[in-house]
Amino acid sequence: MRALVWHGKHDIRCDSVPDPRIEEPRDAIIRVTSCAICGSDLHLYDNFMPGMKNGDIMGHETMGIVEEVGPECRNLKKGDRVVIPFTILCGECDQCKRGNFSVCERSNRNKDIADKIFGHATAGLFGYTHLTGGYPGGQAEYLRVPFADRTHIKVPDSLTDEQVLFLSDIFPTGWQAAVQCDIEPTDTVAIWGCGPVGQMAIRSAILLGARQVIAIDRVPERLSMAKAGGAITINFEEESVVERLNELTHGKGPEKCIDAVGLEAHATATLDSMYDRAKQAVMLETDRPHVLREMMYVCRPAGTLSIPGVYGGLLDKIPFGMAMNKGLTFRMGQTHVNRWTDDLLRRIEQGQIDPSFVITHRIGLEQGPEMYKTFRDKQDSCIKVVIRP
Amino acid sequence: MSGRGTQRRRGRRTDSTLAVAQGLGWFSIGLGLVEVLAPQALARGLGMRGHERLIASYGAREIATGIGILTARDPTPWIWGRVAGDALDLGTLATGLDGRNRQREKVGLALAAVAGVTLLDLLCGRALSARRSGRRLARHRDYSDRRGMPQPPEAMRGAARDFEIPRDFRTPEALRPWTSAA
Ligand SMILES: NC(=O)c1ccc[n+]([C@@H]2O[C@H](COP(=O)([O-])OP(=O)(O)OC[C@H]3O[C@@H](n4cnc5c(N)ncnc54)[C@H](O)[C@@H]3O)[C@@H](O)[C@H]2O)c1
Ligand SMILES: [Zn+2]
Ligand SMILES: [Zn+2]
Numbered sequence: 001m002r003a004l005v006w007h008g009k010h011d012i013r014c015d016s017v018p019d020p021r022i023e024e025p026r027d028a029i030i031r032v033t034s035c036a037i038c039g040s041d042l043h044l045y046d047n048f049m050p051g052m053k054n055g056d057i058m059g060h061e062t063m064g065i066v067e068e069v070g071p072e073c074r075n076l077k078k079g080d081r082v083v084i085p086f087t088i089l090c091g092e093c094d095q096c097k098r099g100n101f102s103v104c105e106r107s108n109r110n111k112d113i114a115d116k117i118f119g120h121a122t123a124g125l126f127g128y129t130h131l132t133g134g135y136p137g138g139q140a141e142y143l144r145v146p147f148a149d150r151t152h153i154k155v156p157d158s159l160t161d162e163q164v165l166f167l168s169d170i171f172p173t174g175w176q177a178a179v180q181c182d183i184e185p186t187d188t189v190a191i192w193g194c195g196p197v198g199q200m201a202i203r204s205a206i207l208l209g210a211r212q213v214i215a216i217d218r219v220p221e222r223l224s225m226a227k228a229g230g231a232i233t234i235n236f237e238e239e240s241v242v243e244r245l246n247e248l249t250h251g252k253g254p255e256k257c258i259d260a261v262g263l264e265a266h267a268t269a270t271l272d273s274m275y276d277r278a279k280q281a282v283m284l285e286t287d288r289p290h291v292l293r294e295m296m297y298v299c300r301p302a303g304t305l306s307i308p309g310v311y312g313g314l315l316d317k318i319p320f321g322m323a324m325n326k327g328l329t330f331r332m333g334q335t336h337v338n339r340w341t342d343d344l345l346r347r348i349e350q351g352q353i354d355p356s357f358v359i360t361h362r363i364g365l366e367q368g369p370e371m372y373k374t375f376r377d378k379q380d381s382c383i384k385v386v387i388r389p
Numbered sequence: 390m391s392g393r394g395t396q397r398r399r400g401r402r403t404d405s406t407l408a409v410a411q412g413l414g415w416f417s418i419g420l421g422l423v424e425v426l427a428p429q430a431l432a433r434g435l436g437m438r439g440h441e442r443l444i445a446s447y448g449a450r451e452i453a454t455g456i457g458i459l460t461a462r463d464p465t466p467w468i469w470g471r472v473a474g475d476a477l478d479l480g481t482l483a484t485g486l487d488g489r490n491r492q493r494e495k496v497g498l499a500l501a502a503v504a505g506v507t508l509l510d511l512l513c514g515r516a517l518s519a520r521r522s523g524r525r526l527a528r529h530r531d532y533s534d535r536r537g538m539p540q541p542p543e544a545m546r547g548a549a550r551d552f553e554i555p556r557d558f559r560t561p562e563a564l565r566p567w568t569s570a571a
Pocket of ligand 1: 261
């Protein structure tokens with residue numbers, strides 16, 4: 001089959017690779033009908049996440065038709081139409097029983113290495129480094145789904161691929177980001193980053209009833225989409241984020257802050273950003289936590305920071321004393337996708353939201369490598385790419 | 390490792406302005422290292438004894454700028470940073486033209502060299518800035534019709550209030566009155 005394969009920094013190719021096979025009794029094989037490129041894939045593309053190997057298949061936002069099932073995958077059959085969550089869950093361990101699927105204790109088959117790095121391993125993820133199991137990803141014609149009897153979301157034929165594909169990741173991710181804020185009707189929610197995750201978080205915060213949603217980015221077309229979803233926008237290259245946020249909250253700062261940017265944050269020549277660039281270049285620091293610092297600074301005391309943005313390793317110059325004294329609450333993590341998807345699927349069916357609004361590019365697998373670059377550089381007004389293998 | 394290096398260089402070399410910028414970045418680091426490691430020798434050569442600390446601090450500045458140029462996705466602001474640094478260097482060197490300095494000629498030579506590099510910095514900065522504003526003017530699409538919800542946001546606000554936040558995601562009770570006080 002053909003698949004998008006990682007060969008190193010900025011080197012993704014559309015290669016021919018062996019078809020996946022059933023390996024474990026609970027596996028299923030999916031024929032992929034649609035998949036997407038995620039902002040998280042860019043951290044691999046830019047080589048900021050440790051644990052990728054030459055030849056790894058990319059992709060963790062995937063859906064398709066069941067082709068084949070293992071003997072113990074009893075609730076799926078050939079022909080079923082499913083969206084595959086990016087977090088692989090066993091459904092039986094202590095964490096899964098609590099709904100904490102992204103830290104499933106059994107789905108990460110590289111648990112021994114991951115335990116050393118993380119203290120305790122996180123769940124297995126598709127196409128996302130060997131620290132999360134090294135499972136081949138879904139930017140391919142076929143995908144092997146481990147623990148498939150639990151790791152799937154059945155979707156009705158009445159909805160199109162584009163309407164349900166993002167149940168795999170960015171819609172529940174934006175939703176969980178807003179849920180982590182436990183939004184009150186009086187709240188101002190400030191959201192850094194108007195990429196696909198930020199866009200979903202904006203709409204989730206509106207639906208969950210935030211009084212005011214403020215979105216921050218510098219890419220004009222992304223800001224225009226944020227505004228369409230109900231956000232007041234701030235272009236961080238043109239105005240001071242802290243000043244504007246204070247202005248919009250009577251000098252008190254937003255109660256809830258969401259980081260939908262992560263470790264590759266940009267900044268306009270601020271001292272901390274130069275420092276991060278230099279340290280990252282000489283490998284003394286892995287991440288650029290500019291947004292985190294800004295959130296900690298501007299958030300109202302006793303407020304909440306919700307962090308769906310991905311971080312990879314070591315962060316420097318985090319004003320933790322400030323956060324402690326302000327009594328801030330931090331909530332973060334990879335998304336517990338299946339914890340939210342029944343509810344979100346119902347909302348899509350009811351027409352409360354149609355996540356396909358975010359799609360700007362539709363391509364075949366061969367155009368994948370070039371589209372990674374387009375998406376990364378935000379060229380051609382690209383916000384979300386859907387691939388039809 | 391070497392594979393990654395060539396990949397990066399290949400990607401960047403296709404563009405001559407960026408190549409010049411990168412050259413200037415390495416130059417910054419090289420000059421900076423000399424200034425940081427051998428400020429005494431430089432001060433002696435230029436007849437500017439007593440300025441060793443200043444020279445070393447200029448070196449640190451050069452190194453930082455160099456790293457900025459080489460690592461930033463867009464080196465434009467860093468190149469302008471070099472131009473500002475050039476002005477400082479020229480100003481400092483000019484004080485060495487004092488008639489009492491026996492190394493006046495060497496200072497003159499250094500001034501000429503810095504002036505040459507300054508010109509290169511200026512040209513490179515201008516070319517990069519022009520590209521940047523060109524990119525900014527590049528047409529970007531308007532997505533103000535991409536609401537994603539059936540009604541305007543005002544009407545959709547709170548439509549999902551029926552959603553019950555799970556217990557483990559709730560704000561601790563003690564913090565509630567603070568955050569909800571508008
Ligand atoms: N927690 C999860 O489970 C999960 C799931 C999906 C994605 N993510 C992460 O969420 C983040 C966003 O993903 P995406 O797909 O939207 O990516 P994206 O790269 O398209 O979006 C990031 C946006 O942040 C903006 N940005 C950069 N610096 C900024 C700054 N200083 N202030 C404000 N905005 C800034 C960029 O211009 C860009 O529009 C990534 O880190 C991704 O890895 C996490
Ligand atoms: Zn993702
Ligand atoms: Zn589990």
